[in-house]
Amino acid sequence: MTSDTLCFSVQGSDRSGLLRDLTTLVANVGGNIEGISLTGGREVEMHLEVSGVEDAEELRIALSQVEGISATAIYESSAAIFGKRVIVLGGGAQIAQVVLGAVSEADRHNIRGERISVDTIPLVGEGKIAEAVRAVARLPRAAILVLAGSLMGGEITTAVLELRRLSRIPVISLNMAGSVPDAADLVVTDPVQAGVMAVMSIADTAKFDLARLKNRRM
Numbered sequence: 001m002t003s004d005t006l007c008f009s010v011q012g013s014d015r016s017g018l019l020r021d022l023t024t025l026v027a028n029v030g031g032n033i034e035g036i037s038l039t040g041g042r043e044v045e046m047h048l049e050v051s052g053v054e055d056a057e058e059l060r061i062a063l064s065q066v067e068g069i070s071a072t073a074i075y076e077s078s079a080a081i082f083g084k085r086v087i088v089l090g091g092g093a094q095i096a097q098v099v100l101g102a103v104s105e106a107d108r109h110n111i112r113g114e115r116i117s118v119d120t121i122p123l124v125g126e127g128k129i130a131e132a133v134r135a136v137a138r139l140p141r142a143a144i145l146v147l148a149g150s151l152m153g154g155e156i157t158t159a160v161l162e163l164r165r166l167s168r169i170p171v172i173s174l175n176m177a178g179s180v181p182d183a184a185d186l187v188v189t190d191p192v193q194a195g196v197m198a199v200m201s202i203a204d205t206a207k208f209d210l211a212r213l214k215n216r217r218m
Helices: 018-028 056-064 078-082 092-110 126-136 155-167 191-202
Strands: 006-013 032-039 043-051 069-076 084-090 116-122 142-148 171-174 186-188
Touching (some): 018 032, 018 056, 056 069, 084 092, 084 191, 092 116, 092 191, 116 191, 142 191
Parallel strands (some): 084 142, 142 171, 171 186
Antiparallel strands (some): 006 069, 032 043
């Protein structure tokens, strides 16, 4: 997202055509919608991440006048608040150690002005992990993926290759059994170090580039 992106939050009663009316208003003032999140039901809460708006308050007022809207607000964008995301998938003790390293390193960079967050979910089963790997490409602000476990291959390897090809999101793998390490950008033996290196590779305040590493296994 660009530096001028803002989050326009709207609440009101759900109806057919509501999203169309809101996005039309944004387009009419020259805004570019970079992300949308929506919670539906009888009452709807929608967050529009919009850039390129010269008068944010004018757009907020216009959105508040749309039929069914009861409340509007302007916030900083999710990218400005939470920044780039490190995604950690896997299970067992390894995933906890990766998160430990990533959070510790993110704290060091965030103190200097970075915004890096760490998200994780413990999963069991080849199919579930492969599905989660593919979904990383659809996650907002996902910048790097770390796979933590003792055995991964098969469908997970296929999903890793698809992710790297379609989204260019780099993948770090622990040095585990299976074919996933062969498909990853970097293989790290120590899980804490894997978390640290994941953060270093996406931090603007760090001088570390995965593409420049000659040795892909550490």
